[in-house]
Amino acid sequence: MQLVLEKRAERSNTIALVSPLIAIGLTIVTMAILFAILGKNPLLALHAYFIAPLTDGYSLQEIAVKATPLVMIAIGLSLCYLANAWNIGAEGQFLIGAVAGSWIAVKTQGTDAGVWVLPAMFVLAAAAGALYALIPAICKVKFGASEILTSLMLVYVADLFLDYLVRGPWRDPQGFNFPTTAEFDPVATVPLLIEGGRLHLGSIIVLLVVAAAAILLGRTIKGFEIRVVGAAPRAARFGGFNSDQLIILTFAVSGALAGLAGIIEVAGPVGHLQPGISPGYGFTAIIVAFLGRLNPLGILIAGLFLALTFIGGEQAQIAMKIPLDVTKVFQGILLFYVLACDSLILYRFKLVVPNRQVARGTG
Amino acid sequence: MELAEAIILAVLAASTPLLIAATGELVTERSGVLNLGVEGMMIVGAACGFAGAWLTGSIFIGALFGIAAGTLMSLIFALMALGLAVNQVATGLALTILGVGLSGLIGAGFVGERITPAVHLTIPGLTDIPLIGRVLFGEDAFVYFSIALIIGVWWFLYRSRAGLILRACGDNHVSAHALGYPVLRIRTFAVMFGGACAGLAGAYLPLAYTPFFIPGMTAGRGWIALALVVFSSWRPGRLVVGAYLFGAVTILQLHAQGWGVGIPSQFMSALPYLATVTVLVLLSRTRTGGSTAPAALGTVFVPDR
Numbered sequence: 001m002q003l004v005l006e007k008r009a010e011r012s013n014t015i016a017l018v019s020p021l022i023a024i025g026l027t028i029v030t031m032a033i034l035f036a037i038l039g040k041n042p043l044l045a046l047h048a049y050f051i052a053p054l055t056d057g058y059s060l061q062e063i064a065v066k067a068t069p070l071v072m073i074a075i076g077l078s079l080c081y082l083a084n085a086w087n088i089g090a091e092g093q094f095l096i097g098a099v100a101g102s103w104i105a106v107k108t109q110g111t112d113a114g115v116w117v118l119p120a121m122f123v124l125a126a127a128a129g130a131l132y133a134l135i136p137a138i139c140k141v142k143f144g145a146s147e148i149l150t151s152l153m154l155v156y157v158a159d160l161f162l163d164y165l166v167r168g169p170w171r172d173p174q175g176f177n178f179p180t181t182a183e184f185d186p187v188a189t190v191p192l193l194i195e196g197g198r199l200h201l202g203s204i205i206v207l208l209v210v211a212a213a214a215i216l217l218g219r220t221i222k223g224f225e226i227r228v229v230g231a232a233p234r235a236a237r238f239g240g241f242n243s244d245q246l247i248i249l250t251f252a253v254s255g256a257l258a259g260l261a262g263i264i265e266v267a268g269p270v271g272h273l274q275p276g277i278s279p280g281y282g283f284t285a286i287i288v289a290f291l292g293r294l295n296p297l298g299i300l301i302a303g304l305f306l307a308l309t310f311i312g313g314e315q316a317q318i319a320m321k322i323p324l325d326v327t328k329v330f331q332g333i334l335l336f337y338v339l340a341c342d343s344l345i346l347y348r349f350k351l352v353v354p355n356r357q358v359a360r361g362t363g
Numbered sequence: 364m365e366l367a368e369a370i371i372l373a374v375l376a377a378s379t380p381l382l383i384a385a386t387g388e389l390v391t392e393r394s395g396v397l398n399l400g401v402e403g404m405m406i407v408g409a410a411c412g413f414a415g416a417w418l419t420g421s422i423f424i425g426a427l428f429g430i431a432a433g434t435l436m437s438l439i440f441a442l443m444a445l446g447l448a449v450n451q452v453a454t455g456l457a458l459t460i461l462g463v464g465l466s467g468l469i470g471a472g473f474v475g476e477r478i479t480p481a482v483h484l485t486i487p488g489l490t491d492i493p494l495i496g497r498v499l500f501g502e503d504a505f506v507y508f509s510i511a512l513i514i515g516v517w518w519f520l521y522r523s524r525a526g527l528i529l530r531a532c533g534d535n536h537v538s539a540h541a542l543g544y545p546v547l548r549i550r551t552f553a554v555m556f557g558g559a560c561a562g563l564a565g566a567y568l569p570l571a572y573t574p575f576f577i578p579g580m581t582a583g584r585g586w587i588a589l590a591l592v593v594f595s596s597w598r599p600g601r602l603v604v605g606a607y608l609f610g611a612v613t614i615l616q617l618h619a620q621g622w623g624v625g626i627p628s629q630f631m632s633a634l635p636y637l638a639t640v641t642v643l644v645l646l647s648r649t650r651t652g653g654s655t656a657p658a659a660l661g662t663v664f665v666p667d668r
Contacts, residue, residue: 005448005665086452135640145643148399148452153636156583164629268406286456325467325578332461336443340453343447347665 001282005343006350007197016069018289019341020302026341027334034329035306040320048319049312049330058317059197060085063307065269068202068259069094069278075213076254078294082228085247089136089151090258091282092158093129096268097259099162100128102273104186106170106181117187123261124168129259130252132158137251141244147251155282162252163275167274170273170357190268209257215342226250287335306331365381370614371498376572377504378610380405380564382509384588385595385602386516387560392592393520394531394553397661398440399455401586403462403557403618408433412566413576422481425570426505426563431564434555439634441454443556448663459585461575467578474576481505481571505567511605512560515601529553533657535665546664561585585634590639594646596655612638 017031032042053059080087101121136151172182193199292299313327411432416425490501520526595602599642615630
């Protein structure tokens with residue numbers, strides 16, 4: 001007997017709905033095994049990861065703060081992936097956005113610049129992120145160069161550029177030689193929603209972005225074009241949709257959102273520009289996009305869930321000395337299960353008994 | 364003279380992991396599978412390779428650990444992309460994310476430890492020849508192995524029947540299947556070969572290049588290896604040229620930093636990545652008469668029965 005994959009006559013909507021839940025369930029079981037291997041009590045570890053952060057107000061706010069960049073980047077990436085354009089360099093676009101926005105903050109430092117500073121930082125960060133994302137998009141459309149590789153290479157370049165700025169021209173003279181800019185002025189800082197809390201304006205902005213994406217994909221011709229170009233390229237060509245133009249558009253939008261997420265992170269929770277402002281948001285957002293089934297509302301939920309794993313991972317490290325890398329392993333395993341479960345939407349397993357007579361050609 | 368020799372030696376050392384990893388990926392891609400997880404397989408190979416060498420005191424066993432780790436990682440990929448017909452791009456990304464986490468977990472206990480790196484060949488008389496002696500007769504085993512590997516792969520792909528069948532799977536899996544070849548099994552072997560090479564390439568870094576392990580020590584080499592396969596137009600001969608060119612860029616920027624060229628070090632460090640982008644653009648543009656990529660590269664195959 002043999003287990004083989006067989007294409008379903010039509011996609012299974014039931015599995016489409018429950019597959020992320022199955023994936024999360026399988027991941028949690030796998031993690032429990034991993035914790036046991038590491039010599040930790042699996043139940044306590046899972047509690048520290050997934051339950052403990054939900055039980056106090058500070059952690060809940062922190063989850064929303066961490067989810068903000070993840071969701072914002074993932075919304076942009078989902079547009080790319082729907083159009084079958086593979087932007088995997090969001091981490092670089094995030095960093096370049098952070099750098100570009102910080103430029104205004106650094107240059108206006110100590111002057112009596114007005115309330116225009118923060119909006120200007122947002123606009124510049126989004127523009128820089130979009131331009132940075134356009135490099136791989138144009139290389140793809142004009143020269144046919146793989147956007148996967150070029151967008152990823154530019155992550156390393158952005159990282160080094162940021163490193164140069166904060167160790168060189170932008171370093172805080174009073175910063176004891178640490179590679180960081182000075183703390184941003186209040187006008188260059190994202191306002192908090194609750195005095196003394198952690199929630200900031202970025203969380204409102206990201207909700208607007210989710211709503212805008214839902215409208216774009218569900219209610220507009222452009223959104224329809226994006227989905228058709230990705231799902232049925234041939235039909236899209238007959239329909240006269242320009243796939244090159246859509247690659248440019250989706251990369252630009254996704255770069256702008258990643259750049260905006262970058263400056264919100266720097267001018268919000270971090271407060272200054274320094275290396276290591278991102279614990280890999282641009283890469284984790286890829287998982288968020290897939291876990292959320294490339295659907296805006298799904299991405300919002302998936303972003304909150306992955307933010308929970310970041311916070312849970314930090315708490316588990318403090319409380320149980322579980323290494324932080326476990327969070328990355330968790331995220332990788334989760335993406336595997338999500339992809340595997342998604343496969344069952346289109347295919348199903350079938351037990352086949354090889355018929356020897358047929359195989360010999362006599363049947 | 365001495366400087367020239369030192370530079371050539373350094374270029375060879377920097378190129379070897381790229382060459383080994385890219386050779387494996389070349390075979391994988393010629394069978395029609397795009398495994399973007401090279402970086403993930405390499406970094407796990409680096410962590411396991413170092414762990415193996417540190418625990419046993421043997422570089423050889425360390426290398427075997429690296430190969431085994433890379434192969435195991437590639438089997439996860441094969442299960443997903445071939446067994447479950449999942450999108451290969453997404454699966455490869457997942458493999459890299461998982462690999463980075465796993466290597467941190469495995470390698471955490473070994474950070475700060477040192478081992479005796481792989482010994483270099485010495486043949487009295489020959490190794491002492493000025494300029495070329497150490498380059499030709501004074502390398503470590505990995506360097507010689509990488510050259511044997513690429514020659515072997517060239518012979519396999521173009522001179523053996525099995526290689527012809529593998530290329531057939533990569534160019535047209537439907538026809539290969541119709542002729543009765545087990546496309547998915549052949550591809551699984553190709554993916555495993557790619558994983559073994561990536562694991563070995565990763566293990567080379569802590570076993571021969573630097574005698575210690577640091578998290579993230581592959582620093583994008585897996586992605587550069589992927590770009591090299593594109594650069595080579597999927598041909599082994601051009602792959603060798605590409606790997607040594609990239610090794611040269613890496614070493615030249617290091618030396619330029621040492622000579623105190625008035626350019627910030629970060630810009631020099633960015634050179635290999637920028638070179639990759641430039642090469643991809645130039646190459647894709649000058650290529651005429653359609654792509655040289657295996658025609659079925661990256662496409663899902665589910666045999667109909």
